[in-house]
Amino acid sequence: MGPEALSTAPPPAAQPDVDPIVEMSGISISFPGIKALDEVSFRLFPGEVHSLMGENGAGKSTLIKALTGVYSIDGGSISLDGHAVEFTSPAHAQRAGIATVYQEVNLVTNLSVAENIFLGREPRRLGLIDFRKMRTDAKRVLRTLNLDIDPSSLLSTHSIAVQQLVAIARAVDVRARVLVLDEPTSSLDQREVEELFGVIRRVRGQGVAVLFVSHFLDQVYEISDRITVLRNGRLVGEHPAAELPRLDLISAMIGKDLAALEALEEGTKREATERVDGGALVTATQVGRKGTIEPFDLEIHRGEVLGLAGLLGSGRTELVRLLAGADRHDQGEVRFDGNVVKLRSPREALDRGIAFASENRKTEGLIGDLSVRANIVLALQAARGWVRQIPRNQQDEIADRYIKALDIRPPNPNQLVRNLSGGNQQKVLLGRWLLLEPKLLILDEPTRGIDIGAKAQIQKLVATLAEEGLAVIFISAELEEVVRLSHQVGVLRDRRKVAQLTNDNLAVEDILEIIAAEAEKSP
Amino acid sequence: MSTTADTHPGRRPLSRVLGRLGGYSQVATTVVLLAIMLTVGATLYQNFTSPQALVDLLGKNAFLIPLAVGMTFVILSGGIDLSVGAVMALGSVIAATLLQQGWSAPAVIVAVLLTGTVLGTLVGTVISKFEIQPFIATLAAMFLARGLCLVITDRSITIKDALFRKVNLAHLNLFEAQVTNVRGRTRTVDVYTTPSVLIALGLVLVAFAVLHYTHFGRTVYAVGGSEPSASLMGLAVDRTKVMVYAISGFCAGLSGLLFSFYTASGDPVAGIGYELNAIAAVVIGGTLLSGGAGYVFGSVLGVLTLGTIYAYKEFDGNLNTGWTRILIGGLVLFFIVLQRVIASRRWAR
Numbered sequence: 111m112g113p114e115a116l117s118t119a120p121p122p123a124a125q126p127d128v129d130p131i132v133e134m135s136g137i138s139i140s141f142p143g144i145k146a147l148d149e150v151s152f153r154l155f156p157g158e159v160h161s162l163m164g165e166n167g168a169g170k171s172t173l174i175k176a177l178t179g180v181y182s183i184d185g186g187s188i189s190l191d192g193h194a195v196e197f198t199s200p201a202h203a204q205r206a207g208i209a210t211v212y213q214e215v216n217l218v219t220n221l222s223v224a225e226n227i228f229l230g231r232e233p234r235r236l237g238l239i240d241f242r243k244m245r246t247d248a249k250r251v252l253r254t255l256n257l258d259i260d261p262s263s264l265l266s267t268h269s270i271a272v273q274q275l276v277a278i279a280r281a282v283d284v285r286a287r288v289l290v291l292d293e294p295t296s297s298l299d300q301r302e303v304e305e306l307f308g309v310i311r312r313v314r315g316q317g318v319a320v321l322f323v324s325h326f327l328d329q330v331y332e333i334s335d336r337i338t339v340l341r342n343g344r345l346v347g348e349h350p351a352a353e354l355p356r357l358d359l360i361s362a363m364i365g366k367d368l369a370a371l372e373a374l375e376e377g378t379k380r381e382a383t384e385r386v387d388g389g390a391l392v393t394a395t396q397v398g399r400k401g402t403i404e405p406f407d408l409e410i411h412r413g414e415v416l417g418l419a420g421l422l423g424s425g426r427t428e429l430v431r432l433l434a435g436a437d438r439h440d441q442g443e444v445r446f447d448g449n450v451v452k453l454r455s456p457r458e459a460l461d462r463g464i465a466f467a468s469e470n471r472k473t474e475g476l477i478g479d480l481s482v483r484a485n486i487v488l489a490l491q492a493a494r495g496w497v498r499q500i501p502r503n504q505q506d507e508i509a510d511r512y513i514k515a516l517d518i519r520p521p522n523p524n525q526l527v528r529n530l531s532g533g534n535q536q537k538v539l540l541g542r543w544l545l546l547e548p549k550l551l552i553l554d555e556p557t558r559g560i561d562i563g564a565k566a567q568i569q570k571l572v573a574t575l576a577e578e579g580l581a582v583i584f585i586s587a588e589l590e591e592v593v594r595l596s597h598q599v600g601v602l603r604d605r606r607k608v609a610q611l612t613n614d615n616l617a618v619e620d621i622l623e624i625i626a627a628e629a630e631k632s633p
Numbered sequence: 634m635s636t637t638a639d640t641h642p643g644r645r646p647l648s649r650v651l652g653r654l655g656g657y658s659q660v661a662t663t664v665v666l667l668a669i670m671l672t673v674g675a676t677l678y679q680n681f682t683s684p685q686a687l688v689d690l691l692g693k694n695a696f697l698i699p700l701a702v703g704m705t706f707v708i709l710s711g712g713i714d715l716s717v718g719a720v721m722a723l724g725s726v727i728a729a730t731l732l733q734q735g736w737s738a739p740a741v742i743v744a745v746l747l748t749g750t751v752l753g754t755l756v757g758t759v760i761s762k763f764e765i766q767p768f769i770a771t772l773a774a775m776f777l778a779r780g781l782c783l784v785i786t787d788r789s790i791t792i793k794d795a796l797f798r799k800v801n802l803a804h805l806n807l808f809e810a811q812v813t814n815v816r817g818r819t820r821t822v823d824v825y826t827t828p829s830v831l832i833a834l835g836l837v838l839v840a841f842a843v844l845h846y847t848h849f850g851r852t853v854y855a856v857g858g859s860e861p862s863a864s865l866m867g868l869a870v871d872r873t874k875v876m877v878y879a880i881s882g883f884c885a886g887l888s889g890l891l892f893s894f895y896t897a898s899g900d901p902v903a904g905i906g907y908e909l910n911a912i913a914a915v916v917i918g919g920t921l922l923s924g925g926a927g928y929v930f931g932s933v934l935g936v937l938t939l940g941t942i943y944a945y946k947e948f949d950g951n952l953n954t955g956w957t958r959i960l961i962g963g964l965v966l967f968f969i970v971l972q973r974v975i976a977s978r979r980w981a982r
Contacts, residue, residue, distance in 0.1 A: 180865070204867035216865040220858035220925040221851065229855055230848070230868055238846040280866075 131156045131191055131319045132177065132208075132288055138185035139172055141529045146172040148343045149186065154288065159310060159320040161330045161351070164340035165363055165533070165563050170323050171213060173340070174292050177321075178210045179203035190288075204230075209286035211277045213293040213323075219266035219273070224248035226265050227280045251283045252276075254312075256305045270297045275306070282309055289313060290321045295329055296558075307333050327356060339363055360562065391549060391581045392433065397442035403428040405441050406607035408600065410550065415572060415582045417596030417613075419589055419621050425605035426585045427469060430552045433583070434466030435459035447549070460493065465543035469554040469585070471532075475539045478528030482518060483509035485527050486541045493546060512541035517567060533564030540571070551575065552583045557591060569595055589618040601625060659919030659971065660931040666964075667934060670941045678948040684810040684824045690940040691830045696721070696891040697939070698833035700911040701918070701932040702840045703884030708915050709844070710877045711857040711924030712767035716756065717885040718907035719778035720749050722900060724889015726782045728797075729790035729899025738796035746886045752778065753882020757875035771878075775908070782901035789900040792893055800828050800894045829891045836887065840929045853877060857924025913965050914939055921972055938964065 132154040139147040147169045154160050162170045175181045177188065179197030188195055190206055197203040200210070217226045224244045225232075233243040248261035255275050265273055274297050281289055291310075295303050310320055310333055324330050330337065330351075337354055339346040339362045346362045391412050398405035403425045410416050418426045431437040433444065435453030444451055446462055453459045456466060468474035476485055487505050494500065500508075509523035516537040518530075527538055536556055543551060553572070557565045572595055576582050586592050592599060593616050601609040601624045609624050674681035691698075700717045707714045724745045731741045756774045760767050792798070804825035813819045844850035852873045855863040864870045888907075893899055914935030920927025942957050 199867075200865050201867035201869060210865070212865055216859075216862040218855040218858035218862050218866070218925070221854055225851060225855075229851060229866060232848055232851070234848075238842070239848065239851065241846075 128155055128157075129192060130154060133189045133192075134173070134177065134186065136186035137173065137176055137183050137188070139176055139181055140184055146343050147176065150340065150343070150345045151186075152338055152345070153348075154319040154321055156287070156319050157314055157317045158335040159314055159322055159333050161322045161324070161334040161337045162340065163323075163330065163337055163359060163363055164346075165531075168340040168363070168531075169343040170340060171292060172343075174210070174212075174290055174321070174323070177203070177288075178208055178290060204284070204286075207287040208290065209281040209284045209288070210290040211274075211281045211292060211294050213296075217265055217273060217277050217280070219264070221265060222262050223252070223259060223265055223268070223276055224261035226276055227251055227261075227283060231284070251279045254282070254309060255279055271299065271302060274298060275302060278306060278309070282313060286318065288319045288321065292323045293325070294322075295324055295326060303329065327359070331356070363562070391447060393445040394433070395443050395445075397432060397439045397444055399428070399432060399437055399439050399441070402437065402605070403432065404606040408433075408607070408610075410581045410583065410598075412549070412581050413576050413579045414598060415576045415584055415596045417592035417599040418583060418585045418602060419592050419599055419625065420602035421587075421625060424602040424625075425607070426602050427554055428605065429600075429602065429607065430466065430554060430583055430585065433459075433550075434464055434552050436466065436468075457492075460489070460546065460548075463547075463549035464552065465489075465546055465548035465550070466552040467536075467539050467543055467554060467556060469558065471535055471539055476527050476535055479526060481524050482513065482527055482530070482538055483523035485538050486512050486545060489542045490545050508545060512538075512545065516541050516571070531560075533560035533568075536560055536568065537564070540568070544575075548580070550581045550583070552585075554585045555587065556584070557586060557588070565591075589621050593618055593621070658975065659968070660928055660934065662968075662971065663917060663919055663931060663934045663938065667938050667941065670938065674941065674945060674948070678945075680812070680814075681944065681948055683812055684808075685812070685822070686944070688807065688824055688826050688830075690937050690944065691833070692827050693943070694936050694940040695827065695829040695833045696888045696895060697907065697910060697914065697936050698933060699836055699884040699888040699891065700907060701914040701936050702836055702929055703881035704908075704911040704915045705840070705918075705920055705927065705929045705932045706844070706853060706877045706884075707767070707881045708912070708920050708922060709857045709924055709927055710853045710874060711860065712760065712874070712877065713771065713912070714753075714756075714878060714881045715768065715771040715908045716752070716774035716778055717881060717888070717911055718904035718909075719775045719782065720752055720882060720885035721888040721892060721904040721907060722782050722902065723752075723778045724749055724886045725893040725896075725899040725903055726785050726790070726889075726901050727899070728890060728893045729792050730785055732792055732794045732797065733790060738794050741794075742890060745890055746883055749882040749884070749886020749889070750879050751882070753879040753885070754875060756882070757878030760878065761871040761874040767878075779901075779905075786899070786901055789898050792897045792899065797894060798897060801897045803828050805831070827894075829894050832887070832891065836884070837929060837933055844929055849873065849876065854925055857921075857926075859925075910939060910961075913961055916965050916968050919968065919972075922969065 130153040132152075134150070134152040136149045136151060137147050138145070138149055150169065150173060152162070152173060162173065164170050172181065176183050179200050179202050182198065188197075195206060197206065203210075218229070221229070224241075227248050228244050232239045233247060234240055235243070245261045252259060252261065255278065257272065257275050257279070259268065259272060265276060268276070274294060278291070278294055281291070294306060298306065310322070314320055322330070322333060334351040336348060337351050337359065338348045339359065341363060389411055390409050392408070392410045394406065394408040396405040396407065406429065408416075418429065420426050428437070432439045435456045435458050438452070438454060444453070446464070451462065453462075453464075459466065477488070480488075483505055486509055487500055490508075491500055506523065512518070513521045513523060518534050518537045518541070527535060530538065540556070556568055560568075569591065572582055572584060584592065584595055593613065596613050599611045599613055599616060599621060600607055601611065601621055603625055611620065671682055680686055700721065703717060704714060727748055728741050728745050731744060732738070736744070752774060756770055759765055760770045805828065806823040806825045808824055809821050810824050811819055812822050844853065852863065852868050855866070855868055856870055856873050860870060892903060915927070915932045916922060916935070917938050918927070918931030918933070918935030920931060939961060942960050946952050946954060946957050
């Protein structure tokens with residue numbers, strides 16, 4: 111197999127003469143209005159790391175939830191160790207030896223770290239939980255991930271990254287035969303990813319089958335033995351990782367030929383550098399909020415994309431929340447369109463033409479149980495007041511327009527938003543704010559957790575909007591994206607805006623250097 | 634190099650201490666509040682904090698303790714149980730009726746506890762199987778239980794059973810104390826309590842052990858913290874919810890028994906609004922109304938706080954009963970706001 115394998119690629123472990131531990135064949139799952147999985151087959155061998163790849167909405171999470179008993183399947187069969195199984199609940203799948211870390215941290219933050227690792231299989235003495243043993247066991251488990259935290263502390267006192275590692279510790283420690291990791295690295299830093307990969311390699315050596323999902327191609331190639339690609343709920347193919355060049359993988363995932371993809375990326379680049387300057391729209395002078403963000407200066411012009419870069423928790427979101435009226439500033443002065451404004455609520459901000467798409471699209475943005483149409487017209491309806499209902503035909507017209515303009519898939523205005531993939535949900539949210547024709551659009555992590563295709567579309571859209579004279583604040587953890595899109599880049603560190611850079615041939619490294627200064631300063 | 638605060642070993646002890654204090658701070662607030670209220674009572678009324686009066690705070694509210702204990706389980710799991718007052722009355726009515734028909738006392742006790750548990754199990758099953766709002770399901774159960782009481786009897790039935798009478802009149806002497814009466818004479822009296830108080834306190838200890846040291850108890854907290862997460866973690870969410878309501882039903886049955894010990898009767902209209910007292914006690918005791926955090930001892934303190942407020946009324950005949958309710962309402966509001974403040978502080982950290 112692939113003698114010219116990438117140097118980082120591990121040796122393929124799956125032997126042809128070994129029987130697969132998991133065999134899913136012809137799996138179909140339908141949700142109202144969409145076929146999430148269409149006769150997908152997937153197999154997993156003991157002692158391999160198998161990556162499941164695909165764009166958002168390709169069916170990766172659905173396939174995982176079918177395997178782990180969260181969803182019941184409409185068609186097809188699952189066998190474990192050669193025996194047909196039908197899991198009716200996550201508990202059922204776990205008892206059968208399938209441990210899972212889901213995309214969203216699925217632990218209970220009101221209990222201690224140790225309890226989160228051992229809940230359901232607590233060490234007992236005389237029928238009661240032996241907390242002392244639980245603590246020492248937890249310490250041992252956490253050490254394998256090089257995580258030095260107090261096992262008795264409440265999980266809620268830790269960062270999302272640490273919570274994610276605790277979830278992984280729990281899954282690894284049950285000594286399952288199948289370990290499913292759905293986007294486990296999305297909130298981890300480089301060092302934590304390395305620790306995780308060390309653990310994955312170790313359990314693979316013990317014969318555990320690992321199913322891995324990530325949007326980071328580098329990580330996928332570093333850890334995977336084999337790769338299965340899904341697209342639009344269908345199986346595209348299964349390949350040894352070493353025999354699948356990166357470009358082939360990407361084109362398999364998005365189903366476009368590569369020339370088209372590159373043209374799309376080129377397109378964004380070119381448009382981003384051309385800039386329409388319509389004068390200052392927002393001027394913030396020494397604006398801050400005690401305990402949230404130190405006073406900062408900021409100026410955004412019409413037709414400008416201002417990128418905000420910084421680590422998680424550096425104050426990016428806190429900064430824009432002040433501008434969006436979600437929090438009130440207690441220092442300094444904000445001028446909008448030349449007038450001093452003191453925004454007391456997002457509603458006041460909206461009235462002035464400031465739209466804010468939160469990073470938590472599920473909890474602070476979309477209403478999952480409403481249709482795409484209803485979600486898009488929501489803000490416009492609110493702005494008009496609830497008495498004057500937007501006529502249905504006008505609603506339909508609006509929904510169709512934005513579904514087309516933003517390429518929302520499936521293109522069905524009646525589709526419930528919770529059944530859409532992350533990328534398409536993000537587009538619905540964008541559509542809602544664009545409908546209000548804002549002057550300033552604030553996008554907090556609009557591309558997080560969404561696939562390359564949708565990412566490129568959203569980037570292109572941002573560039574086009576700026577060209578049309580809209581001011582955009584764009585927050586992203588991916589510096590390449592910030593650099594590609596922004597005219598100006600603000601850098602934050604430790605809840606303080608530490609630099610403002612004008613983007614002429616700005617390099618990612620320049621920003622990294624400023625952010626990294628933190629790592630040396632902190633104890 | 635990591636930048637997360639959690640990995641700095643030097644900061645751990647402090648954050649650990651803070652975390653612990655955060656957990657207990659509400660219960661501590663309740664303790665302080667109770668102390669203040671007792672002090673106020675002692676300065677206003679003579680013998681307000683005499684040993685016997687203090688012990689009676691438990692004795693007079695003994696039947697409220699099981700209700701609050703059961704309610705603690707339910708609220709910790711993220712639910713609510715409005716049926717407990719009616720189920721308590723049903724328990725007392727069933728006890729009185731069966732005794733009247735010549736059942737033996739032990740058989741009656743078993744029957745009452747079983748009735749409460751079965752009712753709770755049914756309600757819990759409805760809530761978990763059909764995903765009904767606990768508020769609605771237990772509201773229905775409340776009407777059902779109260780209706781059953783009135784179908785069985787429309788007036789209070791006196792209990793003449795020997796065992797029930799004995800428990801009713803039993804005084805368990807605890808210790809001797811010096812008491813000064815209104816005329817300034819000091820004498821030595823026995824401070825006593827009742828078997829009901831011991832039963833109620835025994836229940837509290839068992840509940841504490843179950844909640845903190847058993848798999849089921851921790852699962853209750855997990856379900857209250859995040860039901861979807863608990864389900865994905867492979868915990869038996871449905872079974873836990875059924876059991877929580879079964880426990881609440883059992884506790885309400887036990888309350889019914891304690892009530893019939895206390896009043897030597899079964900009363901179909903007893904305990905109207907007690908479910909709200911129980912909820913108030915749990916909230917005042919620092920349990921998060923949204924579930925997942927709280928202590929059963931806090932709920933006992935909550936009951937004592939309510940008891941102290943009622944004692945004001947007993948010691949001062951001129952006090953309008955309206956004020957006791959206003960005071961309870963104010964306290965509940967105070968604690969709910971306190972919970973919000975603590976929760977938002979925690980988020981800010």
